[in-house]
Amino acid sequence: MKKLLIASILLGLLGGLAVTAQATPQEDLAELRAYFKNRFPNTPFKDYINGVYSIDPASREEWEEIEEFPPYELSISNGKELFDTPFANGKSYADCFVNGGIGIAERYPFFDSNSGQVITLESAINACREANGEEPLKWQKGPIADISAYMHYTSRGNIINIQVPSDNPAALAAYERGKNHFYAKRGQLNMSCADCHVYNSGNKIRADILSPEIGHTTHFPVYRSSWGELGTLHRRYDGCNKQVRAKPYPSQGEEYRALEYFDTYMSNGLEINGPGARK
């Protein structure tokens, strides 16, 4: 009797799972775009690459002036120099990437079926170093941000088109993990990324206007005035996790790579415009 009951409960659960089909990444993307189109009817889709400035004309002017003498210019030239400098074994970064690493940043992150991992551009940069007998670089700022800035710079104007292959459950699992990170409440302050960057985008938290999620990844690495230097996307994730008094995850660990996978997928169809400048 008891066994029968358990069996039928299990069956019921399974049945329930089968019926409530999960939204596909394509459906998530369509839904989020429709949401923002409705929320910011005056913002053309292409303009989301400009973050908060795409929805706030007041601060946009100030920012456009900053972009005339970009504070990240030195980082790009520094990044190019690092990129072009051969390793001790005579090989270079160009040998690790398709097309010599030029104009390819929009392909990252992607799901690599062989390793079962999400590969971000920064993780590929360090993997290239290690494969050539060099020490890995620190993840959040400095040389890795400069190299990434240069690689993004050569990819400006290219369209982001991240794939989550539907026949690959591991890729889908990584996407779902990232999505869950984005929508789950976290930290002592109990807030989700979506609380700020979806449901309250355009609203003011103190004096800061909250940017929409769409377009979040297009312009990284970013020069932030409050950092006074360039930082990677995972540095920003770190900061936004700390703000709600949540323990941040390690940069380029599985959690943030999954988050970047989801986050970048949500910017599909937009141009790469990194590196960028923000307040």
Place this chain on the structure above:
Amino acid sequence: MRQSAKKFFTATLSLAALLGALTLLSFPAAAAEGTGSMIEKGKAVAEDRIKGNCLACHVMGDGTLPGNIGPPLIAMKARFPDKDKLRAQIWDATVANPDTIMIPFGRNRVLTEEEIDQVVEYVYTL
């Protein structure tokens, strides 16, 4: 002149104290009324960026640079005739709305019980 003013002041004060004591005895509920210093402390906690930081989301009194994520905290007595309901909202806003962005100040121990009492007294004056 000065002397007599002072005397008068002291007299009123002790009268007030007496009245206070009397009211306390006859209507215990009046003990819940905020005293001046409770209200001041509450204002400080509410405005402190690492404590209440209510201004991040609400227009609140004369606080500067308020956000606009939540409704302005005005006419609180009219909106919360029952002060306990106001306290409950601050203690854990997710009870009324599980999806709210408002911080569960009491449940997650962002503020102490005493600090929440102080904030309630301040907010109730708005």
